[in-house]
Amino acid sequence: xxxxxxxxIQSFVIVALIALVGWLVYSQIPETEPASLNVVDxxxxxxxxxxxxxxxxxxxxxxxxxxxxxxxxxxxxxxxCTRVPEQHVTRNGQVxxxxxxxxxxxxxxxxxxxxxxxxxxxxxxxGIDFAFxxxxxxxYESGKLVEDPxxxxxxxxxxxxxxxxxxxxxxxxxxxxxxxxEADMTLSMIDGYELTYPVVYDWxxxxxDAARTDGISVDELTACNLAFCKRIQExxxxxxxxxxxxxxxxxxxxxxxxxxxxxLAEYTDQATYYYDYRIWQYCSDxxxxxxxxxxxxxxxxxxxx
Numbered sequence: 001x002x003x004x005x006x007x008x009i010q011s012f013v014i015v016a017l018i019a020l021v022g023w024l025v026y027s028q029i030p031e032t033e034p035a036s037l038n039v040v041d042x043x044x045x046x047x048x049x050x051x052x053x054x055x056x057x058x059x060x061x062x063x064x065x066x067x068x069x070x071x072x073x074x075x076x077x078x079x080x081c082t083r084v085p086e087q088h089v090t091r092n093g094q095v096x097x098x099x100x101x102x103x104x105x106x107x108x109x110x111x112x113x114x115x116x117x118x119x120x121x122x123x124x125x126x127g128i129d130f131a132f133x134x135x136x137x138x139x140y141e142s143g144k145l146v147e148d149p150x151x152x153x154x155x156x157x158x159x160x161x162x163x164x165x166x167x168x169x170x171x172x173x174x175x176x177x178x179x180x181x182e183a184d185m186t187l188s189m190i191d192g193y194e195l196t197y198p199v200v201y202d203w204x205x206x207x208x209d210a211a212r213t214d215g216i217s218v219d220e221l222t223a224c225n226l227a228f229c230k231r232i233q234e235x236x237x238x239x240x241x242x243x244x245x246x247x248x249x250x251x252x253x254x255x256x257x258x259x260x261x262x263x264l265a266e267y268t269d270q271a272t273y274y275y276d277y278r279i280w281q282y283c284s285d286x287x288x289x290x291x292x293x294x295x296x297x298x299x300x301x302x303x304x305x
Contacts, residue, residue, distance in 0.1 A: 060274045062249060078254045078275050083301065085270040094127070095282050095299055105299040106130060110168065110281070113150040115291050120157035122290030130164040130197050130300060135189045137170035138182060140211040145185055155193055164305045166197025168242060169228075172213050173203065174220065176227035183231035190237075196305035198240035198261060201228040205247060222253040229260050238304070242281075245273050263298075278302055 058074040074080075087098050097105035107127055111118065112134035123131075133154045136147045148154075151167075158165050169186045173179040179201070186199060203224060206213065229239035242263040243252065254275065264277040271280050279300045286297035 060249065062246065064246075072249055074274065075254055078258050080274060081271075081276045085272075088270055090269075093287070094297065095280075097299060097301055105301050106303045108132070108164075108279070108298040108300060109286070109288060109291075110134070110296045110298060111154060111291070112170075113148050115293065115295055116150075117292075118154060118157060119290035120154075120161035120163065123158075123288055124161040124163055126289045128163060128288060129303070130166065130298075130305075131158045132166045132168050132197065132200060132298075133158065134202075135167045135169060135186055136182075138172040138178070140172045140206045140209070140213065143172065143178075143212055145182065147189065151189065159193070164196040164303075165193070166195055166200060166240075166304075168200035168202045171201060171203040171224065171228070172206075172211065173224045173228075174213055174216055176223040179224040179227040180231050183228045186232070187235050187237075195237065197300075198238040198304070199232045200240045200242050200263060201225055201232075202242040204244075216251075218251055218253055221251050222256050225252065225257055225260075229257075240278075248273075248275075 059071040060074055062070040062072060064070050083097065089096050089098055089103075094107055096103045096107070106129035108130035109123070109128055110132035131154075133151060134148045135151045136145060138145055155165060155167075167186065167190055169182050171179065171182055173182055182201075190199070201224075203213075203221065205211075225241055229241065232239040238261065240261040240263050241257060242265065244265040248254065248262075248264075261279075262275070262277040263279040263281065264271060264273050265281040266273055267281075267283050271277075271282070279298050281296055281298045283297050285294040288295055288297075
């Protein structure tokens with residue numbers, strides 16, 4: 001019993017000494033500033049930066065459903081939204097934004113082959129000013145690039161009806177290289193069309209099935225957004241990022257993307273997204289004459305044309 005007690009005490013002393021040495025070593029490691037994301041030729045490079053994620057002390061509330069609430073620090077170097085939620089009005093089932101009693105926003109939709117044949121003249125007469133048309137997508141399992149079979153039909157129909165047009169690519173990219181491949185495909189498909197609205201990078205999570213994008217990191221997803229937008233911008237078009245509130249706050253390095261226009265998806269009566277956005281997709285079950293079934297509805301606060 002005495003021998004066992006002596007061994008136990010000796011072991012305790014050794015463990016305590018190891019812990020003390022470890023603490024002393026760790027305490028001498030200098031603190032570094034947080035790293036900011038930088039992408040060079042598709043490779044993620046992290047370097048210390050003094051103001052990488054400076055905050056102003058305010059917090060953003062995020063409802064995480066079953067796991068409860070989350071409070072995120074406000075990023076000081078990302079422009080905040082300055083619009084007044086109470087200035088959104090609903091007329092004939094559609095949402096508008098008003099200033100000094102006058103409507104200043106314009107109404108739009110986004111469509112793909114899921115809407116089937118569209119009577120674009122009826123859509124125009126229903127008060128739709130702009131439309132984003134899907135040009136192609138990447139399969140969330142196979143990773144293959146696929147053209148939207150109704151892209152050219154929808155583009156020509158909308159343009160002929162006098163509707164302002166932009167395009168979007170539904171992405172399931174996992175690398176910057178794949179995102180550039182998607183941008184190149186988009187550019188080849190829009191060649192010859194006169195776009196008046198942006199070319200949009202629409203990367204989305206897949207919630208009801210296993211996807212190749214499951215587990216993508218913040219750095220990887222941000223690199224994809226940057227790669228697509230840079231390629232589009234170099235070609236002379238206006239790039240835009242489409243994203244929902246939760247994914248943008250949790251999965252994007254927003255300071256790295258702040259120079260690109262943002263299209264928010266948040267299905268609610270009044271958007272609660274803290275940062276600035278130029279277009280708001282406020283519902284996915286809209287009804288518009290000329291379209292059978294439902295369609296996504298959007299308002300643009302600063303018209304492009």
